């Protein structure tokens with residue numbers, strides 16, 4: 068007689084427990100156990116609890132290979148899904164083996180858990196396991212399928228929100244919380260008569276009173292400083308789109324800024340030429356917006372500018388906008404606006420640059436370069452890597468809720484009348500903007516060190532996104548290196564891992580659409596290449612997403628950042644007034660619709676998992692548990708460092724504090 072001790076843990080989330088009957092069968096290389104019901108005195112399988120059970124066999128089953136888990140109905144009660152976290156089995160020989168599960172289980176589902184150390188496909192010795200591995204991927208490939216959202220864009224998961232399998236659905240508590248938050252926001256705006264109102268704003272002051280309680284320190288700061296040039300420049304370094312400006316050593320020929328125009332804004336005795344040579348001039352060129360047809364509003368096309376904005380890093384280390392041209396081709400109707408123009412001319416010019424920038428931020432830098440890249444990697448992971456694969460174990464926590472939230476964004480935010488669809492570009496225009504951006508997207512631009520170097524921003528002062536981001540990149544890279552090198556001691560293991568090669572090839576085909584000019588890998592030849600790619604994926608879904616997501620409400624106050632502007636941009640100077648600005652801004656209903664979205668997307672939800680937390684124990688090997696602890700310690704030191712730095716700043720930069728970064732894209 069042999070005895071196997073099972074410690075079975077049920078998840079601690081709401082409704083994780085079940086009253087259903089649970090049966091387990093153990094499979095070893097020398098036989099299998101009886102199908103055994105796990106039934107102790109009292110109630111089994113309650114949320115957050117671990118139960119201990121014994122399975123007896125005639126003799127040892129040899130090396131333990133698989134554990135089959137089945138759930139049968141309790142009387143005639145309706146389906147009662149169960150979230151099984153993990154099972155730890157102690158064999159008669161004294162081996163303690165971890166079988167991670169971490170999924171919802173429904174009645175009649177085939178659930179067979181693999182335990183022990185992570186295994187690559189070429190390491191499988193037992194035919195039962197090799198076969199199990201193949202079947203698992205066949206099943207996953209039939210479940211997780213690709214869909215073309217729009218020609219020329221990254222492929223996405225084929226699921227509609229209502230069809231998502233349990234393992235990738237939102238938790239019930241988070242669903243309840245988001246519904247509650249949405250309802251609360253909607254009721255407040257309705258009570259105030261703002262939601263759906265087609266009235267125009269009568270004053271900028273009125274726009275400060277949209278919400279009673281929804282305020283942050285930063286959103287308050289924005290309402291007071293949105294007109295300031297130094298704060299305008301600051302936002303291109305540490306606001307929600309720190310991804311666009313570049314050092315400028317030569318003016319583009321279509322941006323004829325003269326020395327005479329900008330001399331007065333530079334240090335006394337200096338010149339534009341000298342400042343460019345010193346590396347103090349920066350450019351934001353919105354050329355990719357040029358010619359994208361905007362949305363029509365009341366039968367008339369709206370206006371989207373493809374502007375150019377020149378910045379000067381002044382001796383006080385402040386980045387100041389010094390010249391703006393709103394269209395690519397210089398002409399008399401396309402004057403170069405200057406800080407010395409009337410206050411409202413200059414404000415309007417800055418607002419048009421920000422309008423195009425905010426659409427680029429939401430569609431490209433937020434949605435496409437983080438959410439959709441993450442989704443493509445997530446779908447490729449589900450389809451190509453079995454749960455026992457080391458990279459599945461490492462990456463799966465970084466894709467939590469991503470497919471769900473992207474399906475929701477496609478249906479709600481980008482749906483007809485959704486807050487993104489009412490932007491100046493509208494749905495079709497945003498799709499075209501993403502298409503253009505994807506065709507130019509390079510692998511190196513997703514890798515922060517190269518991105519910063521390519522933009523010439525290595526030494527610009529007070530660039531906290533870069534400072535914190537590079538530290539996070541390095542901490543992540545060092546963690547990934549330790550994990551990847553543990554499983555792939557040499558390049559030959561990388562070459563032999565056909566599942567890993569299928570995974571990267573599918574990402575290459577579906578994410579970057581096979582564009583070799585992007586520099587994306589289509590296969591891996593070396594361990595180094597795997598480390599870089601996995602680092603990029605984890606950085607993108609954690610730090611980069613936090614940088615472009617978490618400040619949406621802080622900075623989204625309408626005059627500061629508007630997705631929609633109604634009037635044509637100015638073509639001559641001296642014609643505008645504050646009335647023009649109010650007429651240019653969206654009506655009350657559209658303003659609050661967009662700001663409600665910003666609130667929903669930047670709010671902290673309670674079941675947040677911070678970067679590096681890995682509450683799911685997926686690795687059996689002690690060495691891996693230690694690597695995770697080291698990673699967490701590094702993140703914790705960085706958090707202390709950032710907190711201390713922020714105490715010294717007038718405007719603290721908090722988005723890349725590891726405690727504020729989620730482990731995956733969930734909103």
Ligand code: FE2
Nearest residue numbers: 433616732734
């Ligand atoms: Fe997001």
